[in-house]
Amino acid sequence: MSETDSGLRPMAFAPDILARIAPELSLQRHLAIGLRPSLRNFHEFRPVQTGDGGLSRYTSSSQNDSPVLGSAVLKSGNTTVICGITAGIVEEKLSEQALAEAASVYPVVEIARGRMGAPTDEEMILSQKLFETVHHAGVLQKAALKVNVGIRSQNSDGTSEVFYPDQNSEDDLMFKPSREWSFVLYAHFQVFSREGPMFDLCWGALVKALQATQLPYAYIDERIADIKVPIRSRGHFGTVRENYMLACDYARSQPLEIAGKCGWSSSFGVVDAHSEESGDMSGDIQMDESAVLLADLQGEAEETNVVSRITVVTAGELLHNVSIVGGGATITKQFLKQAIEVSRRRAADLLA
Amino acid sequence: MVKGLEISTNEQTFLLEALQKGIRMDGRKVDEFRNVEISIGDEYGYIEIRMGKTKILARVSAEITQPFEDRPFEGVFQISTEVSPMASPMFEHNRQSSNEVLISRLIEKAIRRSGALDLESLCIVAGSKCWLIRADLHFLDYDGGFIDASCIAVMVGLSHFRKPDISINGDDIVVHSIEEREPVPLSILHMPICVTFSFFNPHDSEANIKGDANEELSIIDATLSEELLRQGELTLTLNKNREVCQISKAGGLPMDALLIMDLAKKAYTITERLTDQIKAVLKEDELKRSEKNKLLSASNAR
Amino acid sequence: MSSVNTAQTSLLNRVDGSSQVESGATKVLCSVTGPIEAKSRQELPTAAALEIIVRPAVGVSSTREKLLEDKLRSVLSSVIVRHIYPRQLIQIVVQVLQAGESAEYTVRETAAAINASFLALIDANVALHTSFSATCLAAPTAQSPKEKFILSPTADELKKALSNHVVAYSIVNGESEKLLLSDSNGSFTEAQLYHVLDVGAAECELIHKKFRQTAKEKIEHDYVWQC
Numbered sequence: 051m052s053e054t055d056s057g058l059r060p061m062a063f064a065p066d067i068l069a070r071i072a073p074e075l076s077l078q079r080h081l082a083i084g085l086r087p088s089l090r091n092f093h094e095f096r097p098v099q100t101g102d103g104g105l106s107r108y109t110s111s112s113q114n115d116s117p118v119l120g121s122a123v124l125k126s127g128n129t130t131v132i133c134g135i136t137a138g139i140v141e142e143k144l145s146e147q148a149l150a151e152a153a154s155v156y157p158v159v160e161i162a163r164g165r166m167g168a169p170t171d172e173e174m175i176l177s178q179k180l181f182e183t184v185h186h187a188g189v190l191q192k193a194a195l196k197v198n199v200g201i202r203s204q205n206s207d208g209t210s211e212v213f214y215p216d217q218n219s220e221d222d223l224m225f226k227p228s229r230e231w232s233f234v235l236y237a238h239f240q241v242f243s244r245e246g247p248m249f250d251l252c253w254g255a256l257v258k259a260l261q262a263t264q265l266p267y268a269y270i271d272e273r274i275a276d277i278k279v280p281i282r283s284r285g286h287f288g289t290v291r292e293n294y295m296l297a298c299d300y301a302r303s304q305p306l307e308i309a310g311k312c313g314w315s316s317s318f319g320v321v322d323a324h325s326e327e328s329g330d331m332s333g334d335i336q337m338d339e340s341a342v343l344l345a346d347l348q349g350e351a352e353e354t355n356v357v358s359r360i361t362v363v364t365a366g367e368l369l370h371n372v373s374i375v376g377g378g379a380t381i382t383k384q385f386l387k388q389a390i391e392v393s394r395r396r397a398a399d400l401l402a
Numbered sequence: 403m404v405k406g407l408e409i410s411t412n413e414q415t416f417l418l419e420a421l422q423k424g425i426r427m428d429g430r431k432v433d434e435f436r437n438v439e440i441s442i443g444d445e446y447g448y449i450e451i452r453m454g455k456t457k458i459l460a461r462v463s464a465e466i467t468q469p470f471e472d473r474p475f476e477g478v479f480q481i482s483t484e485v486s487p488m489a490s491p492m493f494e495h496n497r498q499s500s501n502e503v504l505i506s507r508l509i510e511k512a513i514r515r516s517g518a519l520d521l522e523s524l525c526i527v528a529g530s531k532c533w534l535i536r537a538d539l540h541f542l543d544y545d546g547g548f549i550d551a552s553c554i555a556v557m558v559g560l561s562h563f564r565k566p567d568i569s570i571n572g573d574d575i576v577v578h579s580i581e582e583r584e585p586v587p588l589s590i591l592h593m594p595i596c597v598t599f600s601f602f603n604p605h606d607s608e609a610n611i612k613g614d615a616n617e618e619l620s621i622i623d624a625t626l627s628e629e630l631l632r633q634g635e636l637t638l639t640l641n642k643n644r645e646v647c648q649i650s651k652a653g654g655l656p657m658d659a660l661l662i663m664d665l666a667k668k669a670y671t672i673t674e675r676l677t678d679q680i681k682a683v684l685k686e687d688e689l690k691r692s693e694k695n696k697l698l699s700a701s702n703a704r
Numbered sequence: 705m706s707s708v709n710t711a712q713t714s715l716l717n718r719v720d721g722s723s724q725v726e727s728g729a730t731k732v733l734c735s736v737t738g739p740i741e742a743k744s745r746q747e748l749p750t751a752a753a754l755e756i757i758v759r760p761a762v763g764v765s766s767t768r769e770k771l772l773e774d775k776l777r778s779v780l781s782s783v784i785v786r787h788i789y790p791r792q793l794i795q796i797v798v799q800v801l802q803a804g805e806s807a808e809y810t811v812r813e814t815a816a817a818i819n820a821s822f823l824a825l826i827d828a829n830v831a832l833h834t835s836f837s838a839t840c841l842a843a844p845t846a847q848s849p850k851e852k853f854i855l856s857p858t859a860d861e862l863k864k865a866l867s868n869h870v871v872a873y874s875i876v877n878g879e880s881e882k883l884l885l886s887d888s889n890g891s892f893t894e895a896q897l898y899h900v901l902d903v904g905a906a907e908c909e910l911i912h913k914k915f916r917q918t919a920k921e922k923i924e925h926d927y928v929w930q931c
Contacts, residue, residue, distance in 0.1 A: 540761075
């Protein structure tokens with residue numbers, strides 16, 4: 051702010067400083083010359099690289115006993131998303147009808163922001179949105195999460211062997227366990243260097259991680275398959291069934307079955323590009339404005355000023371999720387059509 | 403609208419002077435409980451309570467869960483009392499004020515700890531399956547008397563609620579839908595009713611501590627403005643069997659010990675009247691439902 | 705007839721505006737307080753801050769309600785004339801009384817919450833840029849013919865449907881003008897999406913007609929002393 055020569059002169063700022071003090075102005079100046087603050091074209095996405103995270107016990111080269119069953123890493127611009135899938139087991143007996151119902155994963159998104167603390171609203175909203183989209187898309191069915199339970203039996207010579215219903219004939223199985231178990235899948239996300247809305251990247255990482263997920267087989271010991279433990283409490287007697295003797299057989303596993311296509315998510319913003327900066331933000335509609343569709347929002351200037359948003363999850367001809375927020379510039383059907391078309395092409399490219 | 407609630411000095415003096423003459427703003431007598439309107443919704447356990455301008459909604463629901471490890475033969479009963487700014491902007495979201503803590507603790511003591519709901523009857527398979535009964539209280543509008551009203555709401559809700567019938571077949575538990583089998587009521591052991599008394603000191607505080615003249619005023623079922631001005635409160639919980647379930651006096655104005663007996667007597671008449679009213683409302687609702695069922699079964703030519 | 709059965713206003717005493725909207729098996733109560741003093745961490749220098757709270761009928765608030773709050777916020781922050789209440793707070797509480805759908809779905813509650821907040825904001829005399837209303841739809845199959853869309857589907861219909869949608873429009877002169885919110889989940893085609901937007905726009909107009917009536921009655925009631 052040092053003013054060496056006196057007298058008035060117009061203030062000039064470097065682009066990054068202007069972007070901080072007047073994001074709206076900075077954005078409009080960029081749009082006017084057909085560019086965005088990130089110097090990308092209007093419909094240009096940041097390139098996305100995906101990789102296997104190497105966290106999973108099934109893919110990592112070294113022998114490890116990590117609880118992660120599938121993982122993925124996704125990079126786009128400066129942002130990195132790491133997704134790891136873990137699982138828990140619950141006992142539940144499902145009818146034929148219930149097995150066909152849609153299941154989901156329970157995502158926990160953590161966006162690194164340099165300090166610890168309770169999850170922010172953005173993290174919670176993102177987690178819930180991922181959960182709902184997976185659930186409604188119907189790509190996971192409860193049947194796919196059923197635990198393949200075998201029985202370990204002791205041979206007369208003291209060695210033990212595990213029999214699985216899908217690998218051994220009925221005769222080999224002395225008896226089938228009467229109880230059934232299901233996996234509950236959790237997806238943990240770590241996001242580093244967040245630069246814009248995160249749904250696209252998280253969805254991509256989740257899909258890749260689910261595709262890489264292997265579910266272990268599990269077995270119970272023949273002798274404790276139906277054990278009952280007597281209990282006594284305040285004059286009452288009863289028996290409690292032991293719950294915990296289910297062991298996972300990490301040597302055997304099967305890939306997680308995904309029904310249909312998960313697709314890819316692309317998001318857009320729609321913003322009015324003023325032909326001349328009016329400086330009036332009160333929302334008066336001026337007719338000389340023309341709105342533009344911006345792909346893959348990035349940076350503060352775009353995030354704060356582009357209020358109208360479109361997010362599309364495309365899976366081939368079908369759509370799994372379309373969310374439109376139209377608070378700012380009017381989202382017309384043309385924009386929607388354009389957005390869907392661009393995201394289809396992008397999905398085809400990325401998933402090819 | 404202002405966020406906090408404050409009463410001007412003029413209004414304060416007016417209210418207190420009127421109270422000394424036995425007159426209350428809403429025309430009630432000092433020991434008169436507000437008229438309680440109970441309305442029952444279509445679903446089981448959906449209860450709306452109105453006391454003057456105070457409005458509370460109770461929703462009772464049930465699900466199957468695992469019992470606590472140290473109590474394998476008992477079901478689980480939870481009451482959730484979270485006050486949102488809907489009741490009044492003075493309640494902050496996600497931050498429990500001491501007032502809210504007091505409300506939830508008192509309701510907990512009055513209903514859960516007094517054993518109003520028979521928890522052992524909620525056991526399905528010892529140690530592994532039991533019913534979880536939830537009572538969600540939604541405070542919609544606040545004009546005093548949250549404790550008294552919510553106690554009524556929970557008790558009507560519990561008495562009205564029906565949990566789905568189950569049958570146990572070896573290791574399998576079959577939950578029958580409401581259409582399939584008549585749902586079963588909960589086992590309610592007694593019906594506690596809370597009555598809150600508020601105390602006012604007509605003289606300065608010293609006169610009272612010296613204990614010469616115990617002239618404190620006591621009123622039943624204070625409205626919000628009376629609650630804001632009161633110097634002490636006492637909540638008595640009784641049931642129709644003339645049993646005291648809970649007494650709570652959390653500091654405030656000291657009062658004559660003998661007064662409690664007197665107040666308990668007053669509270670008992672209110673308890674008796676309210677219990678009868680609740681029973682009558684429940685009976686009326688049951689009649690309505692059975693008539694509906696009759697109509698349905700008549701049209702079904704089975 | 706619109707899918708909203710009853711709409712009432714001015715039901716609560718301690719807040720500035722309140723409304724209750726019942727649509728099929730879904731019933732929500734909404735209260736609005738504001739503009740009031742904002743806490744310093746909420747305060748915005750040039751516009752009113754919005755505190756939006758959605759509370760479930762049964763159980764405690766979870767991420768499900770957070771997402772609902774986010775959708776409601778995306779609609780309300782653009783329709784409320786926020787710059788005339790700088791450094792102040794508008795508090796909107798939506799209490800779901802009856803969800804009318806299972807926990808996996810939020811479409812019925814979202815539509816009802818948007819509708820109820822419109823009436824409550826009017827009741828609280830908060831300045832709005834435009835009227836708005838919302839509705840929800842379900843498509844039973846992925847390629848269903850156009851007639852097969854279910855407006856305001858019941859809990860069972862939602863469960864069987866392949867896709868579910870919420871649509872909110874701003875209303876100008878009784879006609880749907882601008883798409884404020886649309887959230888579609890499940891499996892559906894592009895053509896279905898456009899159809900959903902059209903059907904939703906028509907339904908939003910019908911719902912708005914009902915709300916105009918409610919608002920008219922409210923004003924007649926409020927100004928009864930003038931006659």
